[in-house]
Amino acid sequence: MRLRRLLAPAWVGVWLLAPLALAQSPGSNTQGRARETAPVARQKPQVKPVPTATPQQPLPVEAASKPSGGQRGVRDPSTFEQLAPDPAELVEVLAHIPDALVELRYATRDNFVGEVMYPADSRCLLRRDALLRLVKVADALRAEQLRLKLWDCYRPLAVQWKLWERFPKPGYVADPRRGGNHNRGAAIDLTLVDAAGDELEMPTPYDSFQKAAHQGYAGGTARSRQNRDRLRRAMEAAGFRINRSEWWHFDAPGALKLPVRDEPLVAGEAQP
């Protein structure tokens, strides 16, 4: 009551608020703007200076000490970039695309060599810069009620040697003396699944060496080609490069210049 009585006369408001507006204008960097926004500034004069008054970066530094803690929700890629700036670090994909399905075929016998090549609890890892692109792909596809299913991500060089011993066919298995982009943490094998997790129809199963697995293959059902092209478009929009003979394989741009590496797929130490 008393407050209202005090504020009621119009001249009181003018005298109270005018100094605030004046005090703010020297701090703002646009002179003309202070005039235009004067009526608005009267309502909330202090709001603007508050965030700009703390331009340091204590927040990112603090958050960077726990890089892969957040499991819920999907990270904003721009925040993600700030949180952990090392582009070469191998990062677990599920920590940043929590709704992806991971089915590492080399951790099972269901692969073209018919042998288990990865430890059972292997993670899908990618270089951070490649993962950042994949986060964008997942975001775009989520808007269409689609998700990613990941069949292979980073592959240790030791496994590449084993694959090569069993199937030394350049073009399908990278020569371990040079290493492939999976060995660089910069390639990914994946497909699309619907909201229920069911795979969309594609021209061939994973790791098929038939012509139908080629990107330009014009046979098969129209739906399989549409789905293949949908995956391709989504990946290319984020900068990934196709592999002409494998519709499921994509490389990060500039992957060949990156170093080959041999790191464990299992958290902590490598498994026997």
Ligand SMILES: [Zn+2]
């Ligand atoms: Zn691949």
